[in-house]
Amino acid sequence: MTIIEDAKKGLITEEMKVVAKSEGVTEDFIRRGIAGGHIVIPMTPYRKVKLCGIGSGLRTKVNASIGTSSDIVNVEEELEKARQAELAGADTLMELSTGGDFLDIRRRVCEQSNLSVGSVPLYQAFIEAARNKGGVVFMDEDDLFKITEQQAKLGTNFMAIHTGINYETVKRLKNQGRHGGLVSRGGAFMTAWMLHNEMENPLYRRFDYLVEILKEHEVTLSFGNGMRAGACHDATDRAAIQELLINAELADQATAAGVQCIMEGPGHIPLDEIKTNVQLEKRVTNNKPFYMLGPLVTDIAPGYDDRVAAIGASVSSAAGADFICYVTPAEHLALPTPEEVYEGVISSRIAAHVGDMVKLPKTREADLEMGHARRDLDWERQYSVSINPEKARCIRNSRMPADSDACTMCGDFCAIKIVQKNFNF
Numbered sequence: 001m002t003i004i005e006d007a008k009k010g011l012i013t014e015e016m017k018v019v020a021k022s023e024g025v026t027e028d029f030i031r032r033g034i035a036g037g038h039i040v041i042p043m044t045p046y047r048k049v050k051l052c053g054i055g056s057g058l059r060t061k062v063n064a065s066i067g068t069s070s071d072i073v074n075v076e077e078e079l080e081k082a083r084q085a086e087l088a089g090a091d092t093l094m095e096l097s098t099g100g101d102f103l104d105i106r107r108r109v110c111e112q113s114n115l116s117v118g119s120v121p122l123y124q125a126f127i128e129a130a131r132n133k134g135g136v137v138f139m140d141e142d143d144l145f146k147i148t149e150q151q152a153k154l155g156t157n158f159m160a161i162h163t164g165i166n167y168e169t170v171k172r173l174k175n176q177g178r179h180g181g182l183v184s185r186g187g188a189f190m191t192a193w194m195l196h197n198e199m200e201n202p203l204y205r206r207f208d209y210l211v212e213i214l215k216e217h218e219v220t221l222s223f224g225n226g227m228r229a230g231a232c233h234d235a236t237d238r239a240a241i242q243e244l245l246i247n248a249e250l251a252d253q254a255t256a257a258g259v260q261c262i263m264e265g266p267g268h269i270p271l272d273e274i275k276t277n278v279q280l281e282k283r284v285t286n287n288k289p290f291y292m293l294g295p296l297v298t299d300i301a302p303g304y305d306d307r308v309a310a311i312g313a314s315v316s317s318a319a320g321a322d323f324i325c326y327v328t329p330a331e332h333l334a335l336p337t338p339e340e341v342y343e344g345v346i347s348s349r350i351a352a353h354v355g356d357m358v359k360l361p362k363t364r365e366a367d368l369e370m371g372h373a374r375r376d377l378d379w380e381r382q383y384s385v386s387i388n389p390e391k392a393r394c395i396r397n398s399r400m401p402a403d404s405d406a407c408t409m410c411g412d413f414c415a416i417k418i419v420q421k422n423f424n425f
Contacts, residue, residue, distance in 0.1 A: 001258070002215060002218055002258040002259065002260075003015060003016075003034055003041060003043065003218070003260065004034055004035065004037075004255065004258045004259070004260060005258045007031045007032070007034040007035035008035045010031070011031075012027045012028065012030075012031050015041050015043060015051055016030040016031050016034065016041070018051045019041055019051055019052070019053035019058075022051075022053070023053055023057075023058050023059065024362065025057060025058070029057065030053060033055055033056060033057065034260070036286075036287070037251070037252075037255040037260075037261060037286060037287070037288055038055050038056045038057075038287045038288070038289070039053055039054065039055030039056060039057070039058065039289065040053075040054050040055055040220050040260040040261070040262060040289055041053050041054075041260070042054070042092065042116040042118075042157045042158040042220040042260070043116075043157055043218055043220075044116075044152075044155045044156070044157035044217070044218060044219070045217070045218055046152075046153060046154065046155040046217075047110060047111075047155035048114075049114060049115065049116050049117075049155075049157060050114045050115055050116070052091045052092060052115075052116055054091075054262065054289045054291075054322050054323050055289040055322050056287055056289070056320075056322065057360075058322065059352070059356055059360065059363065060317040060321065060322060060323065060324060060352035060353075060355055060356050061091035061092065061322065061323050061324070061352070062089070062090050062091050062092075062323075062324050062326055062345060062348045062349050062352055063090065063091065063092045063093070063094055063118070063291075063323065063324065063325045063326060064081075064085035064088075064090040064092075064093055064094070064326050064341060064344065064345050065093070065094040065096050065325060065326070066078050066081040066082055066085065066093060066094070066095060066096070066109070066341065067094075067095050067096035067097035067098065067105070068097040068098065068099040068100045068105065068335075069097075069098055069099050069335050070098055070099045071099070071335070072099070072335050073099040073100040075100065075104075075105055075108065077337075077338065078095075078097070078105065078109065079108060079109065079112055080338045081336070081337075081338045081341045082095075082109050082112060082113050083112070083338075084338045084339070084341050084342040084345075085115075085341050085342070085345050086113060086114070086115060087342065088341075088342045088343075088345035088346050088349070088388075089345060089346075089349050089387075090115065090326070090345045090349075091115070091116075092115050092116040092117070092118060092158070093109065093113055093115050093116070093117050093118065094117070094118040094119065094120075094160070094325075095109045095110075095117055095118070095119055095156075096119070096120055096123065097123075098123055098127055098185070102123075102124040102127075102128075103124075103150060103151070103154065106119060106151060106154050106156060107154050110154050110155040110156065116157050116158060117155065117156055117157065117158075118156065118157070118158040118159060118160060118222065119151050119156045119159055119160070120159065120160045120161075120162075120185075120186055120224065121144065121147045121148040121151050121159055121161065122144060122147075122161070122162060122186050122189060122190065122203075123185065123186070123189075124147050124151070125139050125143050125144040125147045126139050126189040126193070128143070128147075129143070136189050136192060136193060137192055137193050137196035137197065139189075139193055141202035141206075144202060144203070145202075145206070145209060145210065145213060148161075148210070148213055148214075149213050149217070152213065152214070152216075152217035152219050153217065156219065157218070157219060157220060158219060158220035158221075158222050158262065159214070159219055159220075159221065159222060160186070160222045160223075160224040160264060161203055161210065161221060161222070161223065161224055162184075162186040162187060162190050162201070162203060162224035162226040163201070163203045163204050163207060163210070163223060163224070163246070163247060163250050164204070164223060164224070164226065164227070164242075164243035164244070164246040164247040164250070165187055165190045165191060165194070165201050165204070165226045165227065165243065166200060166201050166204045166246060167194070167200060168242055168246070169226075169227060169239055169242045169243050169246065170191055170194060170195070170239075172237075172238040172239040172241075172242045173191075173227065173238075173239035175238070176237055176238045176239065178229075178231075178234050178237070178239075179231050179233040179234055180229065180230040180231025180233070180234050180268070180299075181230060182226075182227070182230070183228070183229075183230025183267070184224070184225065184226045184227070184228055184230075184267075186224050186226050187224075187225075187226025187227055187228075188226075190203075190226060191226075204246070204250075207250055207253070211253070211254050211257050211259055214254075214259050215257060215258050215259050219259075220259075220260040220261070220262060221251075221254055221259050221260065221261050221262070222261075222262040222263075222264055222291060223247040223250070223251060223261065223262065223263050223264055224264055225240075225243070225264035225265045225266065225267065225293060226243065227239040227240045227242070227243040228240060228264075228265060228266050228267030228268075228293060229266060229267045229268045229269060230267060230268055231268055231299055232268045232269060232270050232296075232297070232298065232299050234268070235266060235267075235268060235269040235270060235273050235277075236266070236269065236273050236276070236277060240265070240266055241280075244263070244265065244280070244281060244284060244285075245284060247263060247285075248263070248284045248285040248286075248288075251263065251285055251288055252285075252286065255288075261288055261289075262288065262289045262290075262291045262323065263281055263285050263288045263289065263290050263291065264291045264293060265277065265281060265290070265291075265292065265293065266292075266293070266295060267293050267294055267295060267296070268294065268295065268296045268297075268299060269294075269295045269296070269297065269312065270297060271297045271311070271312065271315060274295060274297075274312060274315045274316050274319060275315070275319040278290060278292075278316060278319040278320045278321050279319070279320070282320055289322040289323060290320065290321045290322050290323065291321075291322070291323040291324075291325065292312075292313060292316040292317075292321040292323065292324050292325065293325045294308075294309040294312055294313065294325065294327055295309065295312035295313070295316060296308050296309050296312060296327065296331075297309075297311050297312040297315075302331070302332045302333050303329055303333065304329060305327050305328070305329060305331035305332060306326070306327050306328055306329045306331070306340075306343060306344045306347040306348075307347060308327070309326070309327035309331075309347070309348065309351070310347040310348060310350060310351040311351070312351075313348055313351035313352065313355070314350075314351040314352075314354040314355045315355070316355065317351065317352050317354070317355020317356060317358075317359065318354070318355040318357075318358035318359055319355075319359075320359060321355070324348050324351065324352055325348075326344040326345050326347070326348035327344055327347075327348070328340040328341060328343065328344035329343060329344070346387060346388055349387055350387055353366075353387070366385055369381070369385050370382060370385045370386070373385060374416070375416060375425060377405045377406070377414075377416060377417070379396065403417075405417065
């Protein structure tokens, strides 16, 4: 039985117990959430992973994406990115290589990392078609399903799969047009294949077969957002909504069959549309876990897009999003370095916590502890509570004041020290 089938039978598994303890909720809360499709625990029978609960009533989780490109194939650097993501506190990884030996790269990442690892199987299927047959449009649909199973057997325990791109979705895209075009690789690959071959998306047409594969290998299905906006002016358009509606219907089928499901969306989106998108996704999918890509709330800050996405992610989390895909400073410019991966994870973790302070008030306890530590000028305690203790300590130590109780911002005129002489809190 899958974990959904266990949950529906009233069984509390070891995975549910572990997540309940880490989240500070009851085991039955987790069981009921999984049975209803509101919570997922990505897992795999092929390797031991650090269990992570994603969904309603739980802390917002952060994913870090890594992977080679057609220009830069440096497997050791990608492994270092995976290490840096884990050091920075990422909850999951997605291995999204588009260059090199796909299965070997993912195998090495899965062997090294304790985190859940996700993938996008159609990348491999379409790129191998381009390499071996001269174009992505010559992809054999049977290869797509074979590759999905191959990746599952490596220990890949969640997959972004682009089921919602079908004739209706493409028609909406054609009829409305776009300012920023189609920016999802998966969306571009599948749309090109469909138009060239005049055939329906096999992931949609043969969805029952896809579900069989994922269920056999206990893979969590993350419904890919192939029609996401790549420019703020395209946010919440007809193609994106059409894809969401199709994926929502398919997610109900998958959940009923015993496959855990996550919904993805929406990319670039103005700040004032975020809450509406979260509410819409939650409503039409019967409260499935929502995986926000970014979201980027302005298009004019290349080099700082980790900060742009953090703004959007904090609002998303507060509105009810469950899972955030990080963005690095290199977004839109280059393949990120390990250092940029680390910074991207930290930015997204801050954003997730800011949102959790709204939707999960118990997370404010850390901020309360920091307030007390600052009041007491307890520097070691401040470091221990901070999201990046090493950086906080390094900055202070590089500019130590004459008075070790204070800092060089205020020095002799530290407001806290002045008041402490006359007033006890």
